[in-house]
Amino acid sequence: MTRPYTPQALQQHAGASIIAGPWPTYSQFKYLPERERWVLYGSAKDYRASLEAQGLAMAESYDEFIKRVTAELEI
Incomplete structure (x- = not known):
């Protein structure tokens, strides 16, 4: 489940x-x-790591990301 964008949360x-x-x-x-x-799953993690290496920060924490992707892929 994706949370709505809230500037205060970022x-x-x-x-x-x-x-x-x-x-x-x-x-x-x-x-x-x-x-x-x-x-x-590995590709999703690599893509996120690549964006972070470029200096981008994700609003979704890493733990939330892993939880979401594994649930969506049912693994």
Whole structure:
């Protein structure tokens, strides 16, 4: 479940731009074989890490992100 954008919920981290979303949903892939769902999970984590390496901060915490993606992929 995605939370609505609220400026008060966002905090600036050392001058980083904050990405509030919307984030891609992965629930449409839950019917793929488990192996392919794990590959998508890894890709989602890599994509987030890449954005963070570029100095972008996510409004969704890492734990919330992991919880959401694993629930959507049913893994």
